Amino acid sequence: xxxxxxxxxxxxxxxxxxxxxxxxxxxxxxxxxxxxxxxxxxxxxxxxxxxxxxxxxxxxxxxxxxxxxxxxxxxxxxxxxxxxxxxxxxxxxxxxxxxxxxxxxxxxxxxxxxxxxxxxxxxxxxxxxxxxxxxxxxxxxxxxxxxxxx
Amino acid sequence: xxxxxxxxxxxxxxxxxxxxxxxxxxxxxxxxxxxxxxxxxxxxxxxxxxxxxxxxxxxxxxxxxxxxxxxxxxxxxxxxxxxxxxxxxxxxxxxxxxxxxxxxxxxxxxxxxxxxxxxxxxxxxxxxxxxxxxxxxxxxxxxxxxxxxx
DNA sequence: TTATATAGTTAGAACATCTAATTATTAGAA
DNA sequence: TTCTAATAATTAGATGTTCTAACTATATAA
Numbered sequence: 001x002x003x004x005x006x007x008x009x010x011x012x013x014x015x016x017x018x019x020x021x022x023x024x025x026x027x028x029x030x031x032x033x034x035x036x037x038x039x040x041x042x043x044x045x046x047x048x049x050x051x052x053x054x055x056x057x058x059x060x061x062x063x064x065x066x067x068x069x070x071x072x073x074x075x076x077x078x079x080x081x082x083x084x085x086x087x088x089x090x091x092x093x094x095x096x097x098x099x100x101x102x103x104x105x106x107x108x109x110x111x112x113x114x115x116x117x118x119x120x121x122x123x124x125x126x127x128x129x130x131x132x133x134x135x136x137x138x139x140x141x142x143x144x145x146x147x148x149x150x
Numbered sequence: 151x152x153x154x155x156x157x158x159x160x161x162x163x164x165x166x167x168x169x170x171x172x173x174x175x176x177x178x179x180x181x182x183x184x185x186x187x188x189x190x191x192x193x194x195x196x197x198x199x200x201x202x203x204x205x206x207x208x209x210x211x212x213x214x215x216x217x218x219x220x221x222x223x224x225x226x227x228x229x230x231x232x233x234x235x236x237x238x239x240x241x242x243x244x245x246x247x248x249x250x251x252x253x254x255x256x257x258x259x260x261x262x263x264x265x266x267x268x269x270x271x272x273x274x275x276x277x278x279x280x281x282x283x284x285x286x287x288x289x290x291x292x293x294x295x296x297x298x299x300x
Numbered sequence: 301t302t303a304t305a306t307a308g309t310t311a312g313a314a315c316a317t318c319t320a321a322t323t324a325t326t327a328g329a330a
Numbered sequence: 331t332t333c334t335a336a337t338a339a340t341t342a343g344a345t346g347t348t349c350t351a352a353c354t355a356t357a358t359a360a
Binding site: 005006008009010011012013014015016017018020021022023024025037041044061062109112113114115116117119120121122123127128129130131132134135136137138139141143 | 155158159160161162163166167169171173174175191194211212263264265266269273278280281283284285286287288291293
């Protein structure tokens with residue numbers, strides 16, 4: 001039983017980096033929008049979580065707060081995000097995505113999604129269903145786990 | 151129909167980086183073996199493809215040849231890989247994994263696999279099956295695609 | 301009110317990756 | 331055959347990402 005579990009894990013460990021690399025390459029290929037994967041993830045997270053603190057963002061993307069701070073600096077410098085004071089706690093920061101940031105995020109998402117959708121179009125219905133189900137299951141398993149490395 | 155495809159792609163795009171980040175964090179956490187994800191992938195690939203050329207490795211991991219060359223330098227300096235002449239084509243290089251490299255690779259794989267297996271143990275049998283099937287399908291879709299970015 | 305904890309940034313170092321240029325070798329065409 | 335073009339790999343230099351450690355500012359609690 002355990003052997004089977006490990007076999008699943010082994011294959012997952014093989015495939016995930018390949019897909020990730022493919023996504024990364026695709027994002028790099030379309031230079032127009034020019035977002036790295038972490039930048040993209042930060043934008044997407046803050047967009048879904050308006051007013052996030054830096055620490056929340058760092059936790060989600062799995063970077064340290066200083067790294068995240070710099071990354072955010074870059075996005076702010078490009079006008080994609082804004083950093084404001086938190087009304088209740090002045091140590092804290094409220095991060096938001098600007099209109100321009102949202103436009104870039106959506107264009108970037110759409111481009112990458114189209115690319116992936118095109119890949120998935122070569123998969124038969126049965127496997128597609130399995131992929132949807134697997135993605136859902138994997139999300140619940142991994143979603144909560146991401147934390148800052150110390 | 152296309153909308154559905156895109157929805158699958160969108161969720162894949164959300165989950166894959168999360169899993170990847172989790173794997174990365176886990177590998178970093180166990181410092182003992184001290185392999186980055188690309189280093190790990192190079193070792194694993196060369197182990198499965200004894201005598202690969204640099205270009206083949208670069209294609210697989212999705213790095214440029216110069217980057218791959220440097221990465222390999224590091225692995226060789228640590229005694230994990232060896233670089234030899236190709237008998238037929240002297241421009242080419244024959245990369246191999248040393249005994250020590252194999253030991254490190256296996257220990258690193260085992261550690262990460264155990265970690266992932268542990269995560270997967272929280273998934274019910276039905277979803278586990280979907281994951282296995284999905285991983286298989288995704289591998290065939292993405293396996294051939296990885297190429298050097300230019 | 302002082303000590304401690306929390307949120308975030310700055311500073312500096314290490315590393316990874318890229319592009320461009322270089323060297324060596326092979327394959328193909330004149 | 332000999333010259334040219336293509337291929338394989340590396341070197342050099344620049345850029346960017348991420349880390350750890352130290353610092354500032356604010357909040358909480360003794």
